[in-house]
Amino acid sequence: MSRFEFSSFDRDTADRKRDEKKRVESPGSFFYAQGRGLLLAADYFKDGRLAEDARTGTAIKHRQRINLAIFGQLMASFEYFLKDFVAKAIDATVHLDSSVDKCDWMTIDKPKVLATRGNTSSVGAMLVHSSSRWHSPTVVNDRYQQLFQRRPISNAETEDLEKLWIARHSVAHNAGFVTHYDASRMGEQRLSEQSIAMTIKFLEETFQFLVEIVRRTTEDIGQKILEDWLGTLADIGPDYARDKSTYRKLKLLSTFVESRPQDLPKVTESQYLQDFPEGQPNLI
Secondary structure, three states, rough: OOOOOOOOOOOOOOHHHHHHHHHHHHHHHHHHHHHHHHHHHHHHEEEHOOOOOOOOHHHHHHHHEEEEEOOOOOHHHHHHHHHHHHHHHHHHOOHHHHHOOOOOOOOOHHHHHHHHOOOOHHHHEEEEOOOOOOHHHHHHHHHHHHHHHOOOOHHHHHHHHHHHHHEEEEEEHHHEEHHHHHHHHOOOHHHOOOOOOHHHHHHHHHHHHHHHHHHHHHHHHHHHHHHHHOOOOOOOOOOOHHEEEEEEEEHHOOOOOOOOOOOOOOOOOHHHHHHHOOOOOOOO
């Protein structure tokens, strides 16, 4: 068996560098870029791009397989966002340390610590990315509530998200077929022992559904984290030189760039002064 190799840069070097910057600094923007890129890949094989004599059963069969793989990646990108948002919030500021200390779902063991040897893994990533149960909306809401006093997933979204996770399980573990048990959990008995028809329309609707959760988490919860941190500095007043590093991290954590080719915005001192709690003297 050949060794795994990392993907090298190609003619899309600019896109890759932009996506990597979003991955490192802005989880919400990274999810959007990844999801939109996956939809573009699916859209590349729609009928309008195929010659009429190529729109056969064989093409439809292969397109179904490609779309199933894309759906799996889309759900994986969403799971990565849910975890990485928490990890980056922890990395940005000590303000969350007391809350983190109360989270019994975050554990440290020797393999986790040793695995970080010689790489750039952060404390937040070590605590969060190896944890499980991120496919449960209830668990996700409980974890965010414990850390941020906010829930990212509304009651109206819970049922649909649970069904998407079951569909993802079918794709990842059952070759795309829905078992009788999973069909029962989804309330879709007609899908029992069937393969889900993974159309571009379904992928687009799934992406838009997930985007709303990501946007709300990024802008609402991210802004709350930023405001809570700034509130701890209100008594001593603003000092951009002192706060620049943490402010930049939290500002980008709360930034949602709804465009794949658009770069992250610059974070400026004027934004910092505007965000700082009112009524404090300017000590800069």
